[in-house]
Amino acid sequence: MSVLVGYNTRLVVTGMSGASGAFHTKQAIEYGTNVVAGVTPGKGGAKVAGLEQVPMFDTVEESVKHHGANAAVVYVPPPFAADSILECAAAGVPLIVAITEGIPVRDMVRVKYVLERDYPGTVLIGPNCPGVITPGQCKIGIMPGYIHKPGGVGVVSRSGTLTYEVVHQLTTLGIGQSTAIGIGGDPVKGTDFIDAIKWFAEDPGTSSIFMIGEIGGDSEERAAQFIKDNVKKPVGAFIGGQTAPPGKRMGHAGAIISGGKGAASDKIAALKEAGISVAPTPAEMGTTLAKLIA
């Protein structure tokens, strides 16, 4: 009924003793996520206020060994985040969700390279992303849980807050989501649109897909081609940054129109060419999908 995460997910949180790590771990537990351990180097055996029931370790490996962690979320600050991602991979965690914003590109080039070379089965979501949620079952990341509703729409997005926006619109219309995946706004990342769309296409619990792209790069264009060739389920989309000026970085390190490439108009044209319904404004993402599946 979902992809990546669900009732069987056993989560370890790296950077759990930090302010945002602790806050969002509490929220995840309240949502029903099974958080089995926290990791902060030097704080093994310590207690995090408000999270006394979650055992703390110095290393990710211990959390896998003692508590069978099968998913990890990374909240550690940028200078240490690449190290933490690779530690999770080396410990055998099959799903790593990196929330951290601001990891240098050079670090991510190396992380991506090592993951592909040594841990081809490991899935990395992010970095600089809101995380992954299977409504009603498991929430990994920083998204507000209450806006979600179990259902059949698979959501994949480069933008965190736009993911909340579409999910909220869908829920308000009475349409639930199978899983929502924020792939993040960095130029070098783990999972890209095509990976997520493939999972949704194969998932019996997902009946339609909504993807949210933004200016910069060409992964939306590549996804459009993939959908055209492989996906039978209805797909809706939105592209942010239609009015962004060229040459200016719009917050995300990856969101910049440069060298005449990455403009929203090219992406929208490619999506439409692939038979995908594109919402004209961010306020009409929910209704665009609703029309598709009506």
Place this chain on the structure above:
Amino acid sequence: MKIHEYQGKQLFQKYGVPVPIGIPAMTAEEALAAIPKVQQLSGTDIVVVKAQIHAGGRGKGGGVKVAKTKADAEAAVKQIYGMTLVTHQTGPEGKKVQRLLVEQGLAIEHEYYLGMLLDRATGRVTVMASIEGGMDIEEVAAKTPEKILKESIDPATGWQDWQGRKLAKALGLSGKAAVEFGKFMKPLVKCYDELDCSLLEINPLITTKEGKVLALDAKINFDDNAMYRHPELEELRDPNEEDPAELEAKKYDLSYVQLDGNIGCMVNGAGLAMSTMDIINFYGGSPANFLDVGGGATAEKVTAAFKIITSSPAVKAIFVNIFGGIMKCDTIAAGVIQAVKEVGLKVPLVVRLEGTNVEIGKKMLAESKLNIVAAADMADGAKKVVEAAAGQASKGVSK
């Protein structure tokens, strides 16, 4: 972060990448004094006077002059220093030239293009080279993509000498120039990697009649996320090249881009901030800025953001559009209330709050008794703020 050509060349020199003999000047006097020094060091009378601004297209705009004599060079300095240089990248208002580079003139055999940047499709840094140097490379890429050669850098082994030989061959270099090209590439790649560059462009890279290979230009951008590793590079920042509001925003770690409309925006998340601009445009308005307050913002940062927006006289209305995730709505509310307390509120303020701690945030704003227009959702907020801005603007006209 961007730096000037002369700063890029100084970094090249540090790494052993060959560049022409040159002296940067911060004043016209310094530039005039530099002319005989460059002539003496290079052993030729020919010098090039180059305007130092961050935008490209300087030559076409009249910001680069080749001078054959000392007198010509002095005239070029007087002409270029202080001029307002307009290029396709500066916008119509242009950019005042406040720094110059006085450089030796060289007998150019051929001009090439060389660039390095991240290839997102492979997740690796790629070297791009073309025989069509000195030209607008974007045009070359669009019209004759086969003329752009690419070499990907393996993250484990780094740049390999054979890749230099392969590129040299493909560029038609042979003999001494091919060997020199190989020697040129190695330190250049090291410079890109060690300094966390996000873009490195040399247009043109030249060969001389003697078979030397030199960087005649240097454009370097650094990865903003990696600046913590290179505190020494902060000194290369030229405040004259940056928008004062963008500089102020940077102090508070806010992601801010100045635009030319009249609706101030404060949004969390880059995607939502971009889309907020889109929807304001859709309803006939025009955003004054892009502002992403980010995820981990404190109330103090929100206050700073709000002050930056209100400090612009162009702003006729403000739209706060927040969908809290890691950012909590109560933090936004506290920041906005504090800012209004400090600097007042002279224009209409439309607020849309949703997400983490939304009820607390809404309650705080209601209890603050501030004159706030509440919006039910994004479209509602955009419509209301466009109307409010239009109302303010027409009031201004009737005065």
